[in-house]
Amino acid sequence: MAKSYTLGEVSQHNHRHDCWLVIGGKVYDVTKFLEDHPGGDEVLLSATGKDATDDFEDIGHSSTAKAMLDEFYVGDIDSASIPTKYKYKPPKQPHYNQDKTAEFVIKILQFLVPLVILGVAFGVRFYTKAT
Numbered sequence: 326m327a328k329s330y331t332l333g334e335v336s337q338h339n340h341r342h343d344c345w346l347v348i349g350g351k352v353y354d355v356t357k358f359l360e361d362h363p364g365g366d367e368v369l370l371s372a373t374g375k376d377a378t379d380d381f382e383d384i385g386h387s388s389t390a391k392a393m394l395d396e397f398y399v400g401d402i403d404s405a406s407i408p409t410k411y412k413y414k415p416p417k418q419p420h421y422n423q424d425k426t427a428e429f430v431i432k433i434l435q436f437l438v439p440l441v442i443l444g445v446a447f448g449v450r451f452y453t454k455a456t
């Protein structure tokens with residue numbers, strides 16, 4: 326059975342003379358490949374100490390590059406040791422007009438105010454006639 330390493334163990338191998346990467350749940354010792362990597366050694370060194378799967382995939386490595394992985398395989402990663410990625414959850418959209426009370430009051434007022442004015446007008450007219 327393949328040896329299982331924790332991310333902490335793999336992270337120790339982050340030097341030019343001892344460089345391990347975690348890609349797709351597997352651990353690769355790429356020390357000998359550092360100088361030959363077409364993308365340079367710096368990118369490989371900076372991809373140590375973490376799950377480099379996304380880094381590896383984002384480049385769009387060729388199938389030749391993927392086939393090369395086997396050569397460097399040393400074991401599997403203990404997935405429990407990899408911090409779970411925080412999934413971005415978009416904040417909930419505020420529900421506009423959730424509280425319809427204000428809207429309702431305005432509608433009532435729009436209806437009532439002209440009525441009141443009309444009432445006052447009639448009242449004034451009635452009283453002025455009476456006197």
Ligand code: HEM
Pocket residue numbers: 346353355362363364365368369372377380381384385386387388389390391393394397
């Ligand atoms: C064991 C792991 C890796 C292997 C075997 C590998 C292999 C290769 C190969 C063969 C190429 C030439 C282009 C191709 O065939 O796709 C390449 C290019 C490249 N790789 Fe990797 N790579 C590995 C890991 C990584 C990682 C982890 C990164 C990023 C952090 C990376 C970044 C790049 C970049 C930037 C290029 C150059 C692309 C370009 O100039 O077009 N590689 N790699």
